Amino acid sequence: MSEAKINIVVVDDHQVVLDGFVARLELEHDIDVVATASNGIEAVEAVRASKPDVVLMDISMPHCTGLEATAEIKAHFPDVKVLILTMHDNREYIMKVMQAGAVGYMLKDISSDKLIQAIKTVYQGSTYFCESVTQTLFTQSIPPIPQKINPLSRREDMILKMVAQGESSKKIAKVLNISYRTVETHRQNIKHKLDLHSTAELTKYAVEKGLLSA
Known part of the structure; x- marks a missing residue:
């Protein structure tokens, strides 16, 4: 085919x-x-x-x-x-x-x-x-944003960081030794908790929170 x-x-x-x-x-x-x-x-x-x-x-x-x-x-x-x-x-x-x-x-x-x-x-x-x-x-310097309690778990923070780095759900699943379905569930939970709707918005959030420099 x-x-x-x-x-x-x-x-x-x-x-x-x-x-x-x-x-x-x-x-x-x-x-x-x-x-x-x-x-x-x-x-x-x-x-x-x-x-x-x-x-x-x-x-x-x-x-x-x-x-x-x-x-x-x-x-x-x-x-x-x-x-x-x-x-x-x-x-x-x-x-x-x-x-x-x-x-x-x-x-x-x-x-x-x-x-x-x-x-x-x-x-x-x-x-x-x-x-x-x-x-x-x-x-480049990023303007400070008001600090709020992080609604994400440590695992969700890790997955968000990898998403922002351009990694696919398949790659994330392999690196973290979890199933693809579990990664997709985490991604949906992250979007829901942060009220974000796209990968671009997730990336922007990760940049503003300094996750990519952590």
């Missing part, structure tokens, strides 16, 4: 850049570019029409930004994975797209191999941040 392809929509307002990404992705036998778009409005319409698995999204675009398009896509198509690919590496941009529901963030100087890896990583349900973005996200 043939391997299922990852259907992708590529969004960028520079035609040369867009063509370059499409040409590279079309070399992969398990990736299929089903649509392209040059602004956020077109991106939302392309997702509506083609129902892709992953959207490769630029941020700075006319008419409707990648940030606005990401929020719109996640509101109406929550199963679609949005992967940001941009030139902006400041923490404000990163946090905003995570809040909008993106599951990955990369700079445009990323290697083509890393780009393919990122697409496959988010398709499988994990998050992906390139090294320079991770440094920006985790080394």
Whole structure:
């Protein structure tokens, strides 16, 4: 039986850049570019029409930004994975797209191999941040937030940290020597206790709480 392809929509307002990404992705036998778009409005319409698995999204675009398009896509198509690919590496941009529901963030100087890896990583349900973005996200000072009693157990803290590091439930189960179902139950409990609804929100919470530097 043939391997299922990852259907992708590529969004960028520079035609040369867009063509370059499409040409590279079309070399992969398990990736299929089903649509392209040059602004956020077109991106939302392309997702509506083609129902892709992953959207490769630029941020700075006319008419409707990648940030606005990401929020719109996640509101109406929550199963679609949005992967940001941009030139902006400041923490404000990163946090905003995570809040909008993106599951990955990369700079445009990323290697083509890393780009393919990122697409496959988010398709499988994990998050992906390139090294320079991770440094920006985790080394810049984070404003203090009011301290509250941690509602999570030690095991839930451990699982949340691994989720924020981009590990899949399967990998977490193997590392902690517990069942996949148990990990999934913990993840649902964590979301319920924290009133969070996506992996991106869990990652943001872990960053703000300093779990990734612990």
